[in-house]
Amino acid sequence: MTTDDAVPAEDDLPEQMRIRREKREHLVARGVDAYAIGLPITATIAEMRAGFPDLPPDTATGTRAGLAGRVIFARNTGKLCFATLRAGDGTEIQAMLSLDKVGADVLQDWKDLVDLGDHVFVSGEVITSRRGELSILADEWRMAAKALRPLPVAHKPLGEETRVRQRYVDLVVRPEAQRMARMRPAVVASVRQSMDRRGFIEVETPMLQTQHGGATARPFVTRSNAFDLDLYLRIAPELFLKRAVVGGLERVFEINRNFRNEGADSTHSPEFTMLEFYQAYSDYQGMATITREVIQEAALAGCGSLIVTHADGSEHDLGGVWPQVDLYGSLSDALGEQVTPATDRARLEALCAQAGIEVKATDVSGKLAEDLFEHYVVPSFTSPTFVMDYPVDTSPLVRGHRTKPGVVEKWDLYVDGFESGTGYSELVDPVVQRDRLMQQAALGARGDDEAMRVDEDFLRAMEHGMPPMGGVGLGIDRLLMLLTGQGIRETILFPLVKPERAQ
């Protein structure tokens, strides 16, 4: 894959690029703008198609129209030229240029100057061709934007790398890319409506933070010159949203970017979009219900059905009420031996060794139980599943379970084998919270660089009285993944791609 960042010397250009540049020069030399502005467009292609839905073949409507689109196919015959123009939304219309209508010079210009990928403007009568194709029979055409690089071949799949590196090209040639790009805002809009209907208000909290918190993850660090201060790109908005609840914004949500200084794979991106919402006086069961409803409403908005079809053709039913399984209970069943939060670490390590799970010195016991659960139980899930009641030592911001010792009121939602969201009965006792954060600080001192820090201002806010509440974090990228079956990088319009050349 050689994409030339800097365009090489003119005579080194590949033939196709050189010729396109010459065509642009030709237009400029004639005093014609190769990137014309103010074109007298009377309708979008979609509006045209809607306005003339069912014309029989070989119809002349007598109606004139002017419209623009990107040339994606061209069929030039001697005295009659056809081109398919496509708009960004995927709608297409045919342009026809005949010798009769435009004359020899204009027709020749069209053949000489228009390439696949160019944006062109045509105006003329709305007709259908003898084959019934809705068309503009042009009596005028203008270059709207000369493309200097050739489009990839339309009917072959674009290479995977070009797809993410040059999404603008991907969007032009691959309808699925357009579909994803448009489904995402539809889903986000649906989520906003879902929250709004339930009385949640949207707030914006800092992305640049002097103290990171709300998740266990390594942050990106940046620097404020004016304040002479190191700042963190947030790993989660949680601690600020909870501050908002303390202040009386009792149902809040935020949809925004989080940044985690970690590697990327098919389910992880270093920057990703998260919905978080908090509701005073609710708990993790109430949050589970809302979460399911939000996702189901998003499926209807984005896919038109609760049964979503993935890229591989498989169908996944998101309907109904989703099962809840107990983490330690289901793990015990799978192992055939009782595992509880009280199970000693040596036994957990032995079980991990059996399963081939690597154990780091900084891993707490609860982490081992979660890893075992991921290994033994998660693959058995056949529908969206809430996993209930996590170990306390991996969940420093969650309230202890009201009846079960050693676990907290937390669920993770698994769909298609990956975690797409988490919900808590939030820890609101400032004394317990301080203890938990001190334990995290101790882990950090032992070398766990994902451990949380003690955030004194957050604790101060809690000390002013934080109402009991439920909270949820739901990955928007992952929501798109479970609706489409695509990898996370396909759900993100412009995912992070490493530079093509070595540094």
Add this chain to the structure above:
RNA sequence: GGGUCGCUAGCUCAAUGGUAGAGCUGCGGACUUUUAAUCCGUAGGUUCGGGGUUCGAGCCCCCGGCGACCCA
């Protein structure tokens, strides 16, 4: 972090260690109803980068880059 696969013409891909090819695109020509148009002709290469083995490397070996997939 580990493993596997891939990287060759504008695009998608071929090529036992022995002259780097095809289709589409492009360019020239023919064609007034095509729609992945068709027909004739033709051009197009730093084989991801660096090093090594060899009489000879796209292919084998080493180092590096980028991507995809799988595993922990």
